[in-house]
Amino acid sequence: MIALGGVIGSGLFVSSGYTIGQAGPLGAVLAYVVGAVIAWLVMSCLGELAVQYPVSGGFHVYAYKAISPAAGFTTAWLYWLCWVAALGSEFTASALLMQRWIPQVDVWIWCVIFAALLFLLNAFSVKWFGEAEFWFSLLKVAAIVVLLIVGFAAIFGFNAGGEAPLLSNFMTEDGLLPTGTTGVFITILSVFYAFSGTELIAIAAGETKDPQVAIPRAIRTTLLRLVIFFVGAIFVIAALVPWDQISLLSDENIEASPFVAIFEIVGIPYAADIMAVVVIIALLSAGNSGLYACSRLMYSMAEMNQLPAAFGKTTERGVPMLSLVISLAAGLICLISSVVSPGAVYLALVSIAGFAVVAVWIVIVVAQMMNRRKIVADGGDIDKLAYKTPMYPWVPIIALVACVISLIAVAFDPNQVAALLFGIPFVVICYIVHKVVIDKPVREDSFVS
Numbered sequence: 001m002i003a004l005g006g007v008i009g010s011g012l013f014v015s016s017g018y019t020i021g022q023a024g025p026l027g028a029v030l031a032y033v034v035g036a037v038i039a040w041l042v043m044s045c046l047g048e049l050a051v052q053y054p055v056s057g058g059f060h061v062y063a064y065k066a067i068s069p070a071a072g073f074t075t076a077w078l079y080w081l082c083w084v085a086a087l088g089s090e091f092t093a094s095a096l097l098m099q100r101w102i103p104q105v106d107v108w109i110w111c112v113i114f115a116a117l118l119f120l121l122n123a124f125s126v127k128w129f130g131e132a133e134f135w136f137s138l139l140k141v142a143a144i145v146v147l148l149i150v151g152f153a154a155i156f157g158f159n160a161g162g163e164a165p166l167l168s169n170f171m172t173e174d175g176l177l178p179t180g181t182t183g184v185f186i187t188i189l190s191v192f193y194a195f196s197g198t199e200l201i202a203i204a205a206g207e208t209k210d211p212q213v214a215i216p217r218a219i220r221t222t223l224l225r226l227v228i229f230f231v232g233a234i235f236v237i238a239a240l241v242p243w244d245q246i247s248l249l250s251d252e253n254i255e256a257s258p259f260v261a262i263f264e265i266v267g268i269p270y271a272a273d274i275m276a277v278v279v280i281i282a283l284l285s286a287g288n289s290g291l292y293a294c295s296r297l298m299y300s301m302a303e304m305n306q307l308p309a310a311f312g313k314t315t316e317r318g319v320p321m322l323s324l325v326i327s328l329a330a331g332l333i334c335l336i337s338s339v340v341s342p343g344a345v346y347l348a349l350v351s352i353a354g355f356a357v358v359a360v361w362i363v364i365v366v367a368q369m370m371n372r373r374k375i376v377a378d379g380g381d382i383d384k385l386a387y388k389t390p391m392y393p394w395v396p397i398i399a400l401v402a403c404v405i406s407l408i409a410v411a412f413d414p415n416q417v418a419a420l421l422f423g424i425p426f427v428v429i430c431y432i433v434h435k436v437v438i439d440k441p442v443r444e445d446s447f448v449s
Contacts, residue, residue: 009197010089010090013093015347021243024176027178029238032191034191039195042361045369047389052387061300062368067370078430079356082357082360084330084331085350086286086290092342093346097276108335112335114287122288123321137285154265155236155239165239186412190351192406195357196357212387291327295319299320299323356423372392
């Protein structure tokens with residue numbers, strides 16, 4: 001449930017408008033299909049590692065064991081960066097949507113209010129987090145199901161205008177791909193950001209009952225869920241909202257979520273406002289999952305002797321308070337929206353989070369391949385693995401190539417190039433810090449679930 005809640009956030013509810021606007025209707029659908037397949041390929045690699053090493057904290061442990069301690073340290077901070085940036089983007093998007101009703105309240109004030117709410121949900125106990133996330137996720141799934149039902153009905157003429165657009169939106173004046181294949185490639189990073197959260201199954205692996213059964217089952221259903229929720233929703237939006245009118249995340253119209261736009265087109269009274277409320281709740285749900293992941297990552301690193309012990313201390317309710325506070329404070333980078341255009345802040349955060357998640361996916365794939373080699377080199381039997389990545393080695397190879405291409409492609413998008421300018425130095429700094437400052441032996445008992 002945590003993974004489902006984490007994966008459905010602003011990447012679908014808000015920045016999908018950017019993808020459609022840049023790639024065109026068919027291009028956006030293709031980008032999300034590719035994204036769903038690549039996410040499943042990466043999760044298949046992750047599943048093999050998570051079942052073999054069901055530890056609480058996540059895949060930086062796998063990078064440490066299969067690649068190197070510095071790789072594990074860097075991976076942990078990359079994923080922390082991913083969720084911190086995502087957290088800031090969720091706050092910013094939620095605050096911008098609030099401008100629909102209360103434009104006189106500044107965006108940064110709403111960011112602080114939403115941050116306080118998520119802090120309270122995470123600070124009291126894991127039970128509070130779990131309860132809140134269950135209802136958040138249920139609401140998000142319901143919202144997407146309603147969108148699919150109402151959207152497909154509108155496609156066939158059941159809307160305020162009575163016209164049936166069918167697939168006419170897909171044939172633009174400039175053809176099926178109005179921006180060419182380039183539009184598909186340069187938006188793939190934001191699409192991968194939309195799928196970030198699927199890897200949360202590894203964060204909770206050590207707390208999962210019977211991971212040998214639960215994790216493979218979750219992976220098998222991942223592709224189906226992504227196709228239904230993401231590709232289905234993008235198809236409906238692309239079919240109903242003219243691609244050249246959809247939100248391009250500019251300063252003026254970022255608050256116009258494509259999901260809200262659909263209900264404005266359908267013409268059901270108050271439906272657009274209701275959907276806007278649902279989208280805000282959905283964004284906060286994703287932020288809730290992200291804050292949980294950040295705090296647990298820092299806790300895990302402290303347990304591994306890679307951060308001061310204070311980050312591993314928990315309250316009586318089992319909450320790593322210092323890790324929680326530091327993660328939330330970093331997520332409040334979105335407050336820069338008080339002096340910089342909120343739209344620019346949102347897109348920059350999305351691109352940075354996208355870079356971080358793709359870099360982590362690359363590490364996951366490389367770790368799986370190197371772990372396989374180590375098993376064979378140590379005389380182990382691959383057939384005895386409780387879960388094996390299917391179609392090895394093609395699955396990890398295809399996933400690796402696709403992830404690398406997505407990082408290269410983003411260099412050609414001026415709206416997202418900030419991801420490379422910030423992300424690459426971040427990786428280098430993390431690696432150097434581990435080599436020069438940290439370089440402590442990891443506590444092996446921290447690998448035990």
